Structure formats: C-alpha cells, structure tokens
Amino acid sequence: MADYKPNEMMTVAAARALKNDDVCFVGIGQPSAACNLARLTHAPNITLIYESGTLATKPNILPLSIGDGELCETALTTVSVPEMFRYWLQGGRIKVGFLGGAQIDKFANLNTTVVGPYDKPKVRLPGGGGAPEIATSCGEIFIIMAQGKRSFVDKLDFVTSIGHVTGGDSRARLGVNTKGPTKLITDLALFEPDSQTKEMTVVSIHPGVTREQIQENSGWKVKFAAKVAETPPPTQRELDVLRDLHARTNRAHAEVA
Amino acid sequence: MARISSLAEAIKSAVRDGDTVALEGFTHLIPHAAGHEIIRQGRKNLTLIRMTPDLIYDQFIGMGCVTKLVFSWGGNPGVGSLHRLRDAVENGWPHKLELEEHSHAAMANAYEAGAAGLSCAIFRGYIGGDLPKVNSKIKRVQCPFTGEELAAIPAHRPDVAVIHAQRADRAGNIMIEGVLGVQKEAVLASKRSVVTVEEIVDELPERSLNAVVLPHWTVGHVVEVPGGAFPSYAQGYYPRNNNFYKEWDAVSRERDSFLAWMKENVLTKGPDVFAQYVRKHRVAAE
Numbered sequence: 300m301a302d303y304k305p306n307e308m309m310t311v312a313a314a315r316a317l318k319n320d321d322v323c324f325v326g327i328g329q330p331s332a333a334c335n336l337a338r339l340t341h342a343p344n345i346t347l348i349y350e351s352g353t354l355a356t357k358p359n360i361l362p363l364s365i366g367d368g369e370l371c372e373t374a375l376t377t378v379s380v381p382e383m384f385r386y387w388l389q390g391g392r393i394k395v396g397f398l399g400g401a402q403i404d405k406f407a408n409l410n411t412t413v414v415g416p417y418d419k420p421k422v423r424l425p426g427g428g429g430a431p432e433i434a435t436s437c438g439e440i441f442i443i444m445a446q447g448k449r450s451f452v453d454k455l456d457f458v459t460s461i462g463h464v465t466g467g468d469s470r471a472r473l474g475v476n477t478k479g480p481t482k483l484i485t486d487l488a489l490f491e492p493d494s495q496t497k498e499m500t501v502v503s504i505h506p507g508v509t510r511e512q513i514q515e516n517s518g519w520k521v522k523f524a525a526k527v528a529e530t531p532p533p534t535q536r537e538l539d540v541l542r543d544l545h546a547r548t549n550r551a552h553a554e555v556a
Numbered sequence: 557m558a559r560i561s562s563l564a565e566a567i568k569s570a571v572r573d574g575d576t577v578a579l580e581g582f583t584h585l586i587p588h589a590a591g592h593e594i595i596r597q598g599r600k601n602l603t604l605i606r607m608t609p610d611l612i613y614d615q616f617i618g619m620g621c622v623t624k625l626v627f628s629w630g631g632n633p634g635v636g637s638l639h640r641l642r643d644a645v646e647n648g649w650p651h652k653l654e655l656e657e658h659s660h661a662a663m664a665n666a667y668e669a670g671a672a673g674l675s676c677a678i679f680r681g682y683i684g685g686d687l688p689k690v691n692s693k694i695k696r697v698q699c700p701f702t703g704e705e706l707a708a709i710p711a712h713r714p715d716v717a718v719i720h721a722q723r724a725d726r727a728g729n730i731m732i733e734g735v736l737g738v739q740k741e742a743v744l745a746s747k748r749s750v751v752t753v754e755e756i757v758d759e760l761p762e763r764s765l766n767a768v769v770l771p772h773w774t775v776g777h778v779v780e781v782p783g784g785a786f787p788s789y790a791q792g793y794y795p796r797n798n799n800f801y802k803e804w805d806a807v808s809r810e811r812d813s814f815l816a817w818m819k820e821n822v823l824t825k826g827p828d829v830f831a832q833y834v835r836k837h838r839v840a841a842e
Contacts, residue, residue, distance in 0.1 A: 327634055350660060351582050351735045363798040364633035366583025366735045368791055379736040380582055380607070381664040389661065389680050412657075417690045423645040425631030425638075428608075432661040432681045461684035473684045474705065552798040 301535050305486035306445065308505045310336060310541060311533040313397075313443045313484040322346040323395040324388065324433055327365050329443045330397035332544070333484075335361060339540050348393065350429045352378040361548040384429070388436045396437030398430055398460070399444055402452050405498050405519045407442060407462030407480035407490075409434070410455040417457060427459040434460035439478040446485045446516035453518045463497035470497070487513050489530060493522065503528040558728020558772040560756065563827045566777035567593045570748045575715040578605040578667075578746065579612060582737030583633065583796070586788035587720040588612050589781045589827045590752050594718075595619050596823060605714055607663045607738065608633070611787070611804050614640040615822070617653060618814050624654040626712075628663045635801055639808040649811065657691055662709050667738045669711035670745025682707040717746035720785045721770075722792060724753045725760050728772035734791030736768055743770055752781040754793050783830035794837035 303311075313333035317323060319342040325334045327349075335358065338345050346355045351366030355375035362370050371377050378387070387393060400409035401424050411430060415421030434440060440462070444450060462480040464470050470479050483490035483499050487508045490499040500522045501513060506529060514521050533541075561569075571577060571594055579587050591612040594602075603624040606613055611632065616622050618640030630641050644653040658666070665677035678697060688694040697708045719739040721732045730751050732739060743749045751770070756778070760769070772778075787800035807817045821829075 351584070351737070353735070363635070363801065364583045364796065366737070367798075368584070368734065368789055368795055371584070371734045371791060377735055379740065380660070380738045381668040381741060384661040384664045385668075385679070412686070417686075420646060423630075423637075423642045426627065426629050426657060427659045427685075427687065428629035429660040431659040431683075431685050431687065432679075435683050436680070458684070458686045464684055470684075475683055552802075 301533060301538055303533050303538055305505070307533055307538060307541060308530070309443060309445065309484055309486040311537045312489055312505070312530055313441065314340065314537070316441055316482050316484065317342050317345055317395065319344050321395050322348065322393050323397055324348050324350070324393045324437055326398050327362065329399050331361055332541070333443055334397055335544060336537070336541050339544065340537060348387065350380070350383055352380055352383045354378065354387070359547065360551045361544060363552060384432065388429075388432060391436065393436070394438040396433040396440045398433060398440060398442050400442070400459070402450055402455050403442065403444055403483070404452060404455050406464060406466050407483055407492070407499050408455055408458050408464065409442070409460045409462065410457045412457040412459045414456055430460040434462070434479070435475045435477060437477060439481045441482045441484065442480055443484045446487050446513070448516060448518055451517040451519070463492055466497045467495070487516060498522055500524050501527060503530045505530045506532045558775045558778045560726070560728060560778050563590065563593045563752065563779045563781055564597070566750045566779050567597055570716050570750050570777055571597075571599055571718075572715070573599055574601045575599070576603040576605065577716045577718060578712065578714040578742045579718040580606060580737055580739050580742040581720060581785065581788060582607065582735055584735035584737065584789060584791060585720045585732070585739065585785050586610055586612060587718050587752055587784060588786055588788060589784035589830045590718045590720065590750055591616065592822045593827060595621060595818075605712055607660055609638060609641060611638070611801065614638040614804075614808055615818065617641050617644050618650070618808070619818060620650040622653060624656065626656040626658070628658045628660045632801055632804060635805050639805070640814060643811070656693060657687060658694075658709065659687065662694070662707065663712075664738055666709055666712040667741035667745055670713050671741040674711050676708050676710055678706050678708050680706055712742070712745050714742070714746040715748060717742040717749045719743060719749070720752045720781075720790070722754050722790055723760060724751065724756050724778045726756060726758060728775055728778045729760065730770040730775055730778070731760050731763065732768045732770075740768060740770060743775060749776040750779065751775050751777065752779045752784040754782055754784070754790050756780045781827050781830055783832070783834035784827065786830050786833040794834040
C-alpha cells in the first residue's frame with residue numbers, strides 16, 4: 300500500500316465523489332485541489348466553475364485566489380460576476396457546489412463568519428462570500444473539512460450557510476428545493492445524511508482510522524450507519540497526480556516573486 | 557466625460573472625506589495604486605464598498621481612513637486573515653469599524669441594480685442563515701406574480717467608483733479583458749469615477765466584437781498608471797504576485813510592522829513606483 304497523509308486521503312476521497320459529467324462550483328483551497336484531481340484522473344470532462352466567472356476552466360496549477368489569471372486563460376469563457384451569480388448559480392445551472400468552512404454542525408450547516416458573538420468576535424473570519432447562495436442554489440453540496448473539536452461543533456457560533464438546518468424536512472420547509480449537503484468528506488471518514496433525520500452519518504471510514512478517533516474529533520455524538528465501509532486507500536496514480544499538481548503549483552507561485 | 561489627468565489630480569477632484577467609495581476588481585485588476593493615492597491624500601471617514609476586501613482595504617482600515625465597510629468576503633485569498641481588518645473588528649484599532657455584511661450574490665446584484673438605476677436588488681438568497689439577523693438592510697419581498705419570498709437589499713449607489721483596466725484610448729474609452737468582476741457595474745452605479753489603466757493608446761487594439769468597453773462619456777478621470785494593479789494582476793501585462801499576498805500576512809500581523817511598511821512603501825512614494833514592481837514581466841512580454 301502506498302504511503303500517504305490523512306490530508307491526501309481526504310482530497311482523494313473528495314475527488315472520487317465527482318463524476319465526469321458534473322458541473323461543479325468550486326471553492327478555493329481544499330475543494331479546488333479535489334476538483335482538479337478529479338479532472339486530472341477519472342473525470343476529464345468535468346465542468347469546473349469558479350465564482351470569478353470562469354466557466355469550464357482547466358488550470359494547470361492550483362489557483363491561490365478565486366480569480367487567478369490561470370483560471371481565465373484555461374476557461375471556455377469568462378462572464379462577469381453578476382452574471383455568474385444570477386444566470387449560472389441562481390438560474391439552477393450548477394449541479395454540485397463544493398464548500399469548506401471553519402465550523403460545521405451535525406446537520407452540515409456551516410460557519411465562516413465569526414467565532415464568538417458577532418458584535419464582539421473572538422475571531423473574525425473572512426465571511427460567507429458565495430456560500431450562502433451556493434448552499435441553496437446548487438443541486439447538491441459536497442463539503443470537505445479536516446476534523447477537530449474546534450471545527451466539528453455541537454452548536455455553530457453563526458450560521459453562514461445552511462445545510463440540513465435542524466434536520467428532518469426543515470430545509471424543505473424554508474422553501475429550498477435543492478438537496479443540500481449529500482457528502483461530507485473529512486480526513487478520517489465519509490459522512491452522508493441519514494434519509495430521515497438528515498444528520499450527517501458515517502458511511503465509510505478511511506483505512507487505519509478508528510470509530511473512537513472520529514468521535515474524539517467531533518463535538519457531537521457521532522452516528523454510524525448500520526453498514527460502514529472502509530474507504531479504499533489512494534491509488535499510486537491518484538497520489539502521483541495530486542503530488543505533481545501541488546509541486547507544479549508551488550513552483551509556479553515561487554517563480555512570480 | 558472622461559478627463560485624462562494625473563493620479564493626484566484625479567483623486568483630489570473625485571474622492572472627498574466622508575464619501576462612499578467602491579474600489580473594485582475581483583482578484584484581477586485591483587486598483588492598488590489609486591488606493592495608495594487616496595491614503596496618501598489622507599481621506600477620512602470613508603464608507604468602503606467591496607465584494608472582497610483585499611490587501612488594499614486592509615491598508616485603508618489600518619491607516620484609519622474607514623468608518624464603515626460594506627462587503628461579502630474579507631480575507632487574504634488562499635493565505636488567511638486580513639489582520640488589519642481583524643484588529644479593527646476585534647480590538648477597535650485604530651478605531652471602531654462598522655460592518656454591513658452581505659453575500660457575494662447580494663453584492664453583485666446590488667451593483668447591477670445600481671447600474672440599472674433601480675433602488676433595490678431582488679434575488680433568491682439569504683435563506684435560513686444568520687446574516688439577515690445582523691444586517692438590517694436585508695429584507696424579504698414577495699413576488700407579486702408567484703408569491704415566492706425573495707431577498708431584497710438596497711442598490712449600491714457609491715459616490716465614487718475606482719477601478720483599474722488594461723487600456724484606454726485618448727478619448728477615455730476603457731477596455732477590460734479577462735476576469736471582469738463587477739467593475740462595469742460599479743462605474744455605471746456611481747456618481748463619479750476614477751479609472752487607472754496600464755496604458756493610454758491612440759487606438760484600442762483589435763478586440764472581440766463583444767469586448768467590455770466603458771464609453772468615455774460614462775467615466776470621469778482616466779489615468780495612466782503602469783503596474784497600477786500590483787500585487788493584483790493585469791491579464792496580458794503581468795501575473796498576480798502570489799508571493800506578495802503570502803508575505804503580507806507577516807507584514808500586516810503587527811501594528812508596528814504594518815505602519816513601517818506603509819510609511820516606506822506608500823506615504824513616501826508616488827504612483828510611479830508601480831511600474832518598477834512589474835517591469836520584469838512587462839519587459840519579458842515585449
């Protein structure tokens with residue numbers, strides 16, 4: 300078995316969730332690495348869209364920001380930001396939204412706004428950006444986040460974008476017809492929503508990880524599905540492509556100095 | 557009507573204390589040189605609008621120019637926090653900063669509504685989250701035809717828009733290519749505008765029939781500032797200096813190092829330094 304880091308397992312597992320015919324709205328950072336790994340392995344025709352307006356982009360290196368020149372130069376076309384959010388996102392053209400966050404709860408609601416009270420925050424985070432509407436306008440949402448007690452919390456300090464709200468049919472009762480978070484990929488496991496309660500439930504555990512570890516790194520009592528699979532480890536090819544991508548990216552960012 | 561002038565004259569004439577100012581550019585074409593000029597001229601009590609407050613807004617905030625920030629994502633992209641923004645919000649340094657916080661969709665819609673001469677923007681958004689609880693400008697309206705509940709926020713109508721573009725001709729027609737952001741909307745929504753460009757040319761070069769052009773009669777001041785977007789980028793001229801963004805993290809983390817950097821690189825310099833920042837790439841492109 301190839302040697303790999305938990306972070307690499309997470310990115311590989313997230314990439315595998317994407318299909319060749321998906322149209323995907325990509326967040327910067329971990330989602331961007333996963334989406335481009337998918338494009339460079341099993342999903343060469345995936346349509347990647349970044350909120351800077353780049354449609355069907357095929358970056359050779361990972362962008363540091365959401366609007367690097369690399370994204371525009373390799374895109375089919377680039378539209379303005381109002382058009383991006385109105386026609387493409389709000390218009391219902393995007394199948395998968397790929398998000399990360401600072402805090403998540405068991406219904407996959409996300410906080411990227413503040414830690415502590417809004418008016419007197421302990422930590423002021425960057426804020427929602429595109430997430431509030433990505434979360435409700437995309438057909439479904441995948442979330443990629445490393446687990447930890449500070450990020451997987453029982454109660455969010457602030458709900459920046461909704462997942463399954465308070466569970467059950469609470470999302471639909473708000474008038475939102477899209478599926479919401481269907482996958483949560485962490486460095487330890489893969490979660491999917493329970494069909495009734497909508498609580499994010501462990502369906503697959505990464506190789507070598509225990510149930511206790513998953514619990515220790517979550518701020519709520521974690522539910523496990525009746526049948527829990529073991530995530531197939533990263534293949535050598537997946538690791539090679541991912542590491543090449545990161546190496547190319549680091550070289551390119553250093554060159555511009 | 558466009559007037560070609562120096563950066564100092566343009567900012568002196570267009571930007572006043574207490575103004576609502578939108579410096580736009582979505583990662584691409586961020587008007588850093590114009591921002592520095594506003595800081596150098598000591599403008600105060602500004603309300604700054606911007607989707608993604610970036611390094612330039614971190615600088616405005618740390619230098620005490622800003623009373624209120626209207627925004628949707630305030631970070632250093634791919635790097636982390638804007639430390640001056642955080643220091644203002646968390647500790648009130650150098651003074652308290654009022655926030656009006658939105659989502660990207662809301663901000664983009666508000667610029668478009670402003671450009672369209674409407675009083676408000678209506679869109680499907682802000683469902684279920686907490687932003688409407690902390691921003692009283694976010695309201696809900698009912699569609700008179702379907703009954704659907706939609707979000708509404710006021711249109712952006714800045715006093716001044718400040719943008720950077722690739723080229724202008726001598727009449728002041730502005731051409732923008734690449735990641736377009738919300739600059740066209742910001743200029744058309746504003747009472748006044750300052751547009752810095754990489755170069756002013758006799759005639760705009762061959763372009764697509766649908767190239768984004770702001771006609772000269774829609775813009776105010778046009779100023780040639782080569783490199784004026786650095787460390788952001790100008791497609792076709794120079795790339796984004798990602799290392800600068802990474803280094804800003806250390807520069808801006810402490811108040812003293814930030815103030816020293818501003819003194820050395822902004823307060824005692826002029827817009828001509830921007831050409832030097834990007835010379836390596838511009839020479840390589842020729």
